[in-house]
Amino acid sequence: MAYFLIFILVVAGAFGYRYWTKRKTHESLLTSTLSDHQRELVANQVPLTRRLPSELSCKLEGKIQAFLNQVEFTGCNGLEVTEEMRFSIAAQACLLIVNSDTWYDHLHTILVYPGAFKSRHASRSGYVVTERETVRTGESWSRGPVILSWAHAQQGALNTKDGHNVVFHEFAHQIDDLSGYTDGVPNLAESQSFAKWEHVFVHAHKRHLQHVQAGRKTAIDAYGAEGHEEYFAVTVELFFERPTALKREEPAVYEQLAKLFRLDPSTWS
Secondary structure, three states, X not given: XXXXXXXXXXXXXXXXXXXXHHHHHHHHHHOOOOOHHHHHHHHHHOHHHHHOOHHHHHHHHHHHHHHHHHOEEEEOOOOOOOHHHHHHHXXXXXXXXXXXXXXXXXXXXXXXXXXXXXXXXXXXXOOEEEEEEEEEOEEEOXXXXXXEEHHHHHHHHHOOOOOOOHHHHHHHXXXXXXXXXXXXXXXXXXXXXXXXXXXXXHHHHHHHHHHHHOOOOOOOOHHHHHOHHHHHHHHHHHHHHOHHHHHHHOHHHHHHHHHHHOOOHHHOO
């Protein structure tokens, strides 16, 4: 019995030390900076980063380093993942959490396809299970992985004015899922209340659904009508790429996202 207890203590100590080491490495990386080459690569691949205030630029660099230390990139369909791809995707993902304490705790793998990919999904209705195959540019799975089309991820980053960004969209789902459910209600900031968030987003989604069904053009992507979780994701895309458009169309939604991310992109030059 004594030997067994000693064994348990040794194992527990080893796990504790490993956790402590990973934690210290993560904290150290958060305060690190990019090399000149890496900084130039991010600026070229993700032009939106050039608009960040200087204090946010420093935070972004550390979070990119911590993200790349945690996440493994795997190329699919013969794609070789390059440094350019890794830094582009990491920078976009970290823009969403650049000024908050949110972290992608459960994400360790990103699968990257050259272009759009086929995805098979099963749906159940009673005893009937229906499988269908769809073509996608991105997917976010609970607790990871994130799956991306590089062609669309790159184009989404380079075009900062169309309000569409597949990396922002899929990582908005990852943030949403940190609450335990991908339902359009992420873990809120201390300054927010669930009641206020629910009131704002439920009514905004209802208006959006009515606009889409009536064929009206809106700044918010029509895909947001698919559900509350998709409405959250498309508004996050717009929040970062076309903040004034979202602020004009749904000011209360913009206010809630500004509190959630602790950012106000409408003021970035």
